[in-house]
Amino acid sequence: MPISANNTNRKSWIEVPVDSDFPIQNIPFGVFITKDDVITIGTRIGDCAIDMGALQQLNYFEGIELTDDMFMQDTLNDFISDGKKTWRLVRNRLAELFDVTNPKLRDNKEHREIVIFNVKYIEMQLPVLIGDYTDFFSNKEHALNVGKIYRDPEHLLSPNWLHIPVAYHGRSSSIIPSGIPVHRPMGQTLPKGEKTPVFGPSRLVDFELEMAFITTDVNVMGENIPINEAEDYIFGMVLLNDWSARDIQKWEYEPLGPFLSKNFATSISPWIITMDALEPFRTKGPKQDPSPLPYLQQKGKNNFDINLEVAIQPENEEPTIVSKSNVKNMYWSMNQQLTHHTSNGCRVNSGDMMGSGTISGPTPDTFGSLLELTFGGKMPIQLNDGSERKFLNDDDTVIMKGFSKNNGVRIGFGELSTKLLPPYVRK
Amino acid sequence: MPISANNTNRKSWIEVPVDSDFPIQNIPFGVFITKDDVITIGTRIGDCAIDMGALQQLNYFEGIELTDDMFMQDTLNDFISDGKKTWRLVRNRLAELFDVTNPKLRDNKEHREIVIFNVKYIEMQLPVLIGDYTDFFSNKEHALNVGKIYRDPEHLLSPNWLHIPVAYHGRSSSIIPSGIPVHRPMGQTLPKGEKTPVFGPSRLVDFELEMAFITTDVNVMGENIPINEAEDYIFGMVLLNDWSARDIQKWEYEPLGPFLSKNFATSISPWIITMDALEPFRTKGPKQDPSPLPYLQQKGKNNFDINLEVAIQPENEEPTIVSKSNVKNMYWSMNQQLTHHTSNGCRVNSGDMMGSGTISGPTPDTFGSLLELTFGGKMPIQLNDGSERKFLNDDDTVIMKGFSKNNGVRIGFGELSTKLLPPYVRK
Known part of the structure; x- marks a missing residue:
C-alpha cells in the first residue's frame, strides 16, 4: 500500500x-x-x-x-x-x-x-501503556567511551559487544512523558577510597540521549521473528532520556546490571513518529565487522538519518546546546535489536518499548551523556550563563530534540523537556 | 484488626x-x-x-x-x-x-x-497483571555457590553483596502460570575455547527455585518507603521458577546482566498466599554482618519458615525430588528488598512482583538450581528412573512445592509444574 x-x-x-x-x-x-x-x-x-x-x-x-x-x-x-x-x-x-x-x-x-x-x-500523556521496556546498548562510540572510563584499555568493549545487541530490562513504572519533573534520587554509593558505602542524594545525576521504538504484537511465546520481517512490527519512535545516577550505578551494577541507578525515571517525548513518516530518511548503518551471525544479517538501508541535540537549561537561564548527534550512528539497527530480542522466544507485545542506548557520535561535541562529555566528570563543560557542569545541578532542565530533513520536508519529534528537582521530601 | x-x-x-x-x-x-x-x-x-x-x-x-x-x-x-x-x-x-x-x-x-x-x-490463570517484575539475588548460599563456579575464589561475593539486596529487572511478558509449558530457547553461546559465538538451542537449561511477593500500590514517584512500613505493602507470595539458559547467560551477561537467558519464561504458582496466612510462620533471618546501612536495618522476625522442594519428572516417569530448601535461608528480607527498591523513588504499583532469587540452603541437597546441584554441570545427579541430569532434558517437567506447618496447620502453595518442550517450530 x-x-x-x-x-x-x-x-x-x-x-x-x-x-x-x-x-x-x-x-x-x-x-x-x-x-x-x-x-x-x-x-x-x-x-x-x-x-x-x-x-x-x-x-x-x-x-x-x-x-x-x-x-x-x-x-x-x-x-x-x-x-x-x-x-x-x-x-x-x-x-x-x-x-x-x-x-x-x-x-x-x-x-x-x-x-x-x-x-x-x-x-x-504517555502515548502507550508500556508493558515491558528494554534498553539496548547499541552505539559503538558510546560503548567505547564508557569502556575508556570504566574498563581496561585493552578491552574497551566487552567480548560479546560486536556479536550481540547487548541489552537489559528497564522499569516500565517509571516512564514519564515530557514535562513531568524528576527528583534527584537517593541511594547507596561507595566514596572513593572507602570500603563502606554511604546513603544519600546521588551527586552524579546524568542524562542519556536515546531514541526508542514502540512495537505492535510481535509473537507468541517461544516464537522468533526473522530479521526480514522485523520492521513490520515497529510502529514508530520517540525521544528518550535515560536518567542515570552514575555514583549509584558504579556501586550497584556488578554483577546483575544497572537497577536503582536507572529506574527512578525514564522520560520520553509524547508524540510517536511513525516508521512510515521516517521512511524517506532511511540510510545505511556503519559496516559491521565481524559480520554478525546469520540470524542478525540484514540487507539494505536499516538506519535512519535523524539529527539529535541535547540542551541544558539552568533555572531562569537560557538553554545551552551541549551535544549534537545522529541516530544513523547506531551500530545495531532496530531490526537487529527486535530480532535478537525474540530469538529466544521472548514475547513482545503491543506497546512494548525498546531504547537504543545512548547515541554518541565520533567527536566530543556529539557525545550523548555528561559522563562522556566531561570524561567521567574530569573536564567540566561550560554553559552560556558562565556556569560549569560536571553532572546536573538541581533545577536544571534537560531538553532533547530530534528531526529529519530532506526534499524540503522536516519531520520532527518535538521536544523532550524534563526538570531535575531536589530529592523528594516525604509528607 | x-x-x-x-x-x-x-x-x-x-x-x-x-x-x-x-x-x-x-x-x-x-x-x-x-x-x-x-x-x-x-x-x-x-x-x-x-x-x-x-x-x-x-x-x-x-x-x-x-x-x-x-x-x-x-x-x-x-x-x-x-x-x-x-x-x-x-x-x-x-x-x-x-x-x-x-x-x-x-x-x-x-x-x-x-x-x-x-x-x-x-x-x-495468572493472578495479577504484573506491571513490573524485579528479581533479587538475596540468598547468600546461592550467591556463594555461583561465586565458586564463576568468580575468583578470593572474592566469591561481589563487593556490594553484603550491603545491597542486589537485583535486576525481569520481563513481565514472559511470566506464565503453572501448567503452561516452556520451549527450550535458542540463543548465542560461546563454545569452550572458541572466540566466535554460535547460534542454536541452549544446551544448559536450568530451573531456579524462588519465591516471589506481590505488592499493592506502594508510593508515588520519588517517594521512598521506610523499612518499618514496608510490610504493609506486601499482599502475598507465590512459588517462582526462574527458568535459566546457563550457556546463553554466560556469554551475554557482561556488562548489563542476564537478558535472553532469563526472559524466555518465568513460571509462578497461581494461588497467592497472603502474608496474613503466613503470619504464624514468621522467624528470624540469618545474622547480617556487616550491619546494613540504617535505611535497611530491621527489628524482629522478618523471615518466614516455608519448606520448599523441587522435583524433576522425566516423560512417562515418576518425579524425583532433587532439592529441599527453606525460605528462612534468605539473607535479605522482603521488607529490605522493597525498602531498597523504593529508596531511589522508583514507583512500585499494585500487582508488581519481586522474586527472591534462588533459595539454596547450606548443604548440597538444599541447592536450588542444577547449576549448583551439579557443580556447574561437573557432577550429574541421579534420578529415580536411573537416568542422570547435568541440566534439563526436553520433556522433563519441573515441579516445585512449598508449605509451612505448625500447631497442626499446614499452609501450602500448591504446585508449580512446568514442562520443558523442544525448541518452538515456527509455522
Whole structure:
C-alpha cells in the first residue's frame, strides 16, 4: 500500500510555522487531555492538536475497519495492535482530510471547533501503556567511551559487544512523558577510597540521549521473528532520556546490571513518529565487522538519518546546546535489536518499548551523556550563563530534540523537556 | 484488626484432605476460568475452588466496602489496590462463611452449586497483571555457590553483596502460570575455547527455585518507603521458577546482566498466599554482618519458615525430588528488598512482583538450581528412573512445592509444574 501521507508536495489548510516538526507529512500519534478534561487519541499538525476520538465520532474514518471506540481511549495499544495496514490507512486518511484542497472539514466550522485545539491548551500523556521496556546498548562510540572510563584499555568493549545487541530490562513504572519533573534520587554509593558505602542524594545525576521504538504484537511465546520481517512490527519512535545516577550505578551494577541507578525515571517525548513518516530518511548503518551471525544479517538501508541535540537549561537561564548527534550512528539497527530480542522466544507485545542506548557520535561535541562529555566528570563543560557542569545541578532542565530533513520536508519529534528537582521530601 | 481467619481451631464444612495445602486457614486468592468459561476471582478450600464473583453477586460480602464488580475481574490488581484492611475483611468473611458451624451457605444447595467447583474443572490463570517484575539475588548460599563456579575464589561475593539486596529487572511478558509449558530457547553461546559465538538451542537449561511477593500500590514517584512500613505493602507470595539458559547467560551477561537467558519464561504458582496466612510462620533471618546501612536495618522476625522442594519428572516417569530448601535461608528480607527498591523513588504499583532469587540452603541437597546441584554441570545427579541430569532434558517437567506447618496447620502453595518442550517450530 502506498504511503500517500508522505507526499512532499502536500500542504495543509492548517497553518504550519516555518521549521515546525509537524508538517502534514508527519502525522504522529499521541494521547492528550483536552481543556474540557477529555482524554483522547490524537495527532498534530503545526501547533494544532487534532482529536481523533471526535473525528471518529463525526465519521471521518468511514470505510476504515476500526472498533467504534478505537480513538476514544487513553492509550494507543489497541490501535497499534491493529497492525501496519490500519496505521497506514488512518495516516493517509488524516493527510487527505487536512489537505489544503479538501473542503470537507476545512469548511465545516462547527466540526473544526470540536476537533482542533491549540497545543497550548492540551496536556500530553504517555502515548502507550508500556508493558515491558528494554534498553539496548547499541552505539559503538558510546560503548567505547564508557569502556575508556570504566574498563581496561585493552578491552574497551566487552567480548560479546560486536556479536550481540547487548541489552537489559528497564522499569516500565517509571516512564514519564515530557514535562513531568524528576527528583534527584537517593541511594547507596561507595566514596572513593572507602570500603563502606554511604546513603544519600546521588551527586552524579546524568542524562542519556536515546531514541526508542514502540512495537505492535510481535509473537507468541517461544516464537522468533526473522530479521526480514522485523520492521513490520515497529510502529514508530520517540525521544528518550535515560536518567542515570552514575555514583549509584558504579556501586550497584556488578554483577546483575544497572537497577536503582536507572529506574527512578525514564522520560520520553509524547508524540510517536511513525516508521512510515521516517521512511524517506532511511540510510545505511556503519559496516559491521565481524559480520554478525546469520540470524542478525540484514540487507539494505536499516538506519535512519535523524539529527539529535541535547540542551541544558539552568533555572531562569537560557538553554545551552551541549551535544549534537545522529541516530544513523547506531551500530545495531532496530531490526537487529527486535530480532535478537525474540530469538529466544521472548514475547513482545503491543506497546512494548525498546531504547537504543545512548547515541554518541565520533567527536566530543556529539557525545550523548555528561559522563562522556566531561570524561567521567574530569573536564567540566561550560554553559552560556558562565556556569560549569560536571553532572546536573538541581533545577536544571534537560531538553532533547530530534528531526529529519530532506526534499524540503522536516519531520520532527518535538521536544523532550524534563526538570531535575531536589530529592523528594516525604509528607 | 485481628486475623480471625487464622484461627487454628476452625474447621470447614468443605472436606479438606489430610495434608492439603488449602485448609480453611489458608484462603489464598487467584483467578480462574470455570467450566462455563467465565473468568473470576476466587479462593480455594481443600479441592474446591470458590467463585468469589458469584459470592459477591449473591451478596455474601455485604457490609464490606467493595466496588460492585470487584471479584468479577480477570486480575486481582484492583482488589490488591484496596489495601490490607480490605484484604483482611474479605479473608475473615470467607473463613466465617465456610466455617463448619455457619449454615448460611452450607445449607443453601442452590447457592453452593453456583459458587463451588472441583478444582479439576477450572483453569488457573495468572493472578495479577504484573506491571513490573524485579528479581533479587538475596540468598547468600546461592550467591556463594555461583561465586565458586564463576568468580575468583578470593572474592566469591561481589563487593556490594553484603550491603545491597542486589537485583535486576525481569520481563513481565514472559511470566506464565503453572501448567503452561516452556520451549527450550535458542540463543548465542560461546563454545569452550572458541572466540566466535554460535547460534542454536541452549544446551544448559536450568530451573531456579524462588519465591516471589506481590505488592499493592506502594508510593508515588520519588517517594521512598521506610523499612518499618514496608510490610504493609506486601499482599502475598507465590512459588517462582526462574527458568535459566546457563550457556546463553554466560556469554551475554557482561556488562548489563542476564537478558535472553532469563526472559524466555518465568513460571509462578497461581494461588497467592497472603502474608496474613503466613503470619504464624514468621522467624528470624540469618545474622547480617556487616550491619546494613540504617535505611535497611530491621527489628524482629522478618523471615518466614516455608519448606520448599523441587522435583524433576522425566516423560512417562515418576518425579524425583532433587532439592529441599527453606525460605528462612534468605539473607535479605522482603521488607529490605522493597525498602531498597523504593529508596531511589522508583514507583512500585499494585500487582508488581519481586522474586527472591534462588533459595539454596547450606548443604548440597538444599541447592536450588542444577547449576549448583551439579557443580556447574561437573557432577550429574541421579534420578529415580536411573537416568542422570547435568541440566534439563526436553520433556522433563519441573515441579516445585512449598508449605509451612505448625500447631497442626499446614499452609501450602500448591504446585508449580512446568514442562520443558523442544525448541518452538515456527509455522
